[in-house]
Amino acid sequence: MAKQYETVIGLEVHVELATKTKIFCGCSTEFGGAPNTHTCPVCTGMPGSLPVLNKQVVEYAIAVGLATNCSITRYCKFDRKNYFYPDNPQNYQISQLYLPICRNGGVEIETETGKKVVGIHEIHMEEDAGKLIHDEWENCSLVDYNRSGVPLIEIVSEPDMRSAEEVIAYLEKLRLIIQYLGASDCKLQEGSMRADVNLSVREVGAKEFGTRTEMKNLNSFKAIARAIEGEKNRQIDLLNEGKKVIQETRRWDDTKETSYAMRSKEDAQDYRYFPDPDLVPVRISDEWLEEIKANQPEFRTEKMLRYKEEYDIPDYDIDIITNSKHLADIFEATVAICNQPKKVSNWLMVETMRLLKEHEMEPEDIVFSPENLAKLILLVENKAINSTVAKEVFEVVFDKDIDPEAYVEEKGLKTVNDQGALRKTIEYIVEANQQSVEDYHNGKQKAMGFLVGQTMKAMQGKADPAMVNRILKEILES
Amino acid sequence: MANIISDETIEYVGILAKLDLSSEQIEQAKKDMGSMLDYIDKLNELDTEGVEPMSHVFPVQNVFRQDVVTNGDNREQILKNAPGEKDGMFMVPRTVE
Numbered sequence: 001m002a003k004q005y006e007t008v009i010g011l012e013v014h015v016e017l018a019t020k021t022k023i024f025c026g027c028s029t030e031f032g033g034a035p036n037t038h039t040c041p042v043c044t045g046m047p048g049s050l051p052v053l054n055k056q057v058v059e060y061a062i063a064v065g066l067a068t069n070c071s072i073t074r075y076c077k078f079d080r081k082n083y084f085y086p087d088n089p090q091n092y093q094i095s096q097l098y099l100p101i102c103r104n105g106g107v108e109i110e111t112e113t114g115k116k117v118v119g120i121h122e123i124h125m126e127e128d129a130g131k132l133i134h135d136e137w138e139n140c141s142l143v144d145y146n147r148s149g150v151p152l153i154e155i156v157s158e159p160d161m162r163s164a165e166e167v168i169a170y171l172e173k174l175r176l177i178i179q180y181l182g183a184s185d186c187k188l189q190e191g192s193m194r195a196d197v198n199l200s201v202r203e204v205g206a207k208e209f210g211t212r213t214e215m216k217n218l219n220s221f222k223a224i225a226r227a228i229e230g231e232k233n234r235q236i237d238l239l240n241e242g243k244k245v246i247q248e249t250r251r252w253d254d255t256k257e258t259s260y261a262m263r264s265k266e267d268a269q270d271y272r273y274f275p276d277p278d279l280v281p282v283r284i285s286d287e288w289l290e291e292i293k294a295n296q297p298e299f300r301t302e303k304m305l306r307y308k309e310e311y312d313i314p315d316y317d318i319d320i321i322t323n324s325k326h327l328a329d330i331f332e333a334t335v336a337i338c339n340q341p342k343k344v345s346n347w348l349m350v351e352t353m354r355l356l357k358e359h360e361m362e363p364e365d366i367v368f369s370p371e372n373l374a375k376l377i378l379l380v381e382n383k384a385i386n387s388t389v390a391k392e393v394f395e396v397v398f399d400k401d402i403d404p405e406a407y408v409e410e411k412g413l414k415t416v417n418d419q420g421a422l423r424k425t426i427e428y429i430v431e432a433n434q435q436s437v438e439d440y441h442n443g444k445q446k447a448m449g450f451l452v453g454q455t456m457k458a459m460q461g462k463a464d465p466a467m468v469n470r471i472l473k474e475i476l477e478s
Numbered sequence: 479m480a481n482i483i484s485d486e487t488i489e490y491v492g493i494l495a496k497l498d499l500s501s502e503q504i505e506q507a508k509k510d511m512g513s514m515l516d517y518i519d520k521l522n523e524l525d526t527e528g529v530e531p532m533s534h535v536f537p538v539q540n541v542f543r544q545d546v547v548t549n550g551d552n553r554e555q556i557l558k559n560a561p562g563e564k565d566g567m568f569m570v571p572r573t574v575e
Binding site: 019020021025026027028034035036037038039040041044046052053054055056057058077082084085086099132133134135138139140141142143144145270272275277279280281282283 | 494496533534535536538539540541542543544545546547548549551552553556557559562564565566567568569570571572573
């Protein structure tokens with residue numbers, strides 16, 4: 001009989017913090033600036049420059065630690081991790097090895113197999129590296145240090161996960177907590193959240209862990225799931241063939257759905273960590289900790305309870321809406337303007353979700369404003385446009401965040417509320433479709449639908465269907 | 479000298495520090511490192527039971543910056559420190575992926 005294997009997975013998750021400035025200097029962290037326009041002597045590692053810690057970084061790190069049930073290291077410091085690579089101009093990365101700011105936490109995840117806690121070994125603060133571009137033309141590399149010194153936290157889990165499903169649940173949970181805190185937008189595609197997967201397999205029932213590999217370059221949940229499946233199978237195949245798994249770092253190629261070795265343990269780097277003498281220790285007082293605790297925002301569970309009480313919308317809607325901080329923010333702001341929770345929820349649950357799926361977007365990518373969604377809802381409510389027109393207008397709001405009032409005006413999409421004009425059109429349609437009128441009188445309900453459709457077409461969609469129905473019935477029955 | 483630094487060790491340290499040493503420099507470095515380790519051995523003779531490792535020489539802590547942008551576009555100045563320049567970027571020898 002074939003041997004049964006169990007997969008053991010631990011994650012190292014890097015999250016870029018949403019500070020305005022870098023971790024050790026006053027350079028902007030804004031994305032997309034021209035190369036090296038957000039740099040200074042500190043973040044380009046010039047001799048004699050002195051790093052000074054951004055207080056907000058410490059506060060975000062503590063907030064994430066508290067939200068993930070970690071104990072906060074009240075006396076912590078920074079260490080230098082030494083290595084040579086041009087994306088790291090100091091020849092060391094400032095990180096935390098000996099006294100990371102958060103330790104021994106965990107988050108609860110829920111999958112089809114039930115609930116479990118994934119332990120968090122530690123969370124530490126560190127700086128990001130610059131970006132390297134390889135120039136084929138000149139056969140050299142070009143470096144942009146705009147990202148150099150952008151603050152990161154690295155969240156190191158315990159090897160507590162056993163499947164891709166659990167890994168995704170854990171990442172989604174972390175992402176949601178961090179987004180609710182406003183500590184990062186956690187976009188995998190843009191690299192503001194990055195996960196390295198440590199994976200090993202062992203025979204079911206074995207006490208010892210197998211040899212693990214570390215996988216990098218995973219930039220979507222789907223890629224992570226595929227990489228875990230691929231690596232699990234690769235290791236099991238090796239073991240079944242009587243070979244050994246080598247401890248190494250592997251790079252996942254999602255288009256080829258395969259990974260290849262980057263470096264093995266034999267030439268693993270010796271980082272020679274030591275305390276950074278340029279930075280003084282951080283002592284976190286009771287008062288400071290209490291202040292951060294008091295400023296923790298409303299988390300998902302609390303929000304769900306409040307929505308139930310305040311808005312009277314279905315649990316299913318609450319579940320979907322609160323599953324994205326951005327979506328929940330849009331929901332609340334829109335309701336605050338138009339005071340129609342059920343309508344707002346419907347627009348988010350149906351049309352918004354449909355368009356997100358169609359464009360392969362995440363709720364975080366939504367660009368429309370609560371103001372414009374509220375305006376659209378009120379246009380329908382006041383019968384200025386019908387629901388079919390509203391859906392068309394919403395697609396434009398979703399795309400470009402246009403002002404629906406101005407748009408409806410400009411495109412002449414307002415419902416014709418002139419009953420006289422509508423009656424005339426219907427009379428004309430009835431006249432021109434005698435066969436359908438006959439069918440209707442013979443009990444064919446479909447004929448009614450056809451006549452409504454013809455009328456709406458003649459009105460270019462700008463009629464209130466209820467009104468069309470009523471007038472049409474009147475005429476047919478007279 | 480109690481601590482003898484082997485050729486392998488000095489070669490390894492040289493690789494880590496990206497230093498290309500001549501044979502005289504290697505001999506000198508071996509001697510220097512050996513005496514540094516002797517000094518550390520001396521320090522190790524002290525009883526430090528219950529003493530917290532010192533993390534900084536000055537009794538200072540919590541030196542922070544507020545999260546406010548203070549630096550503007552300084553690219554021209556910064557790039558003067560680059561070994562080479564192209565398209566506003568530092569040009570360096572090609573790194574292998």
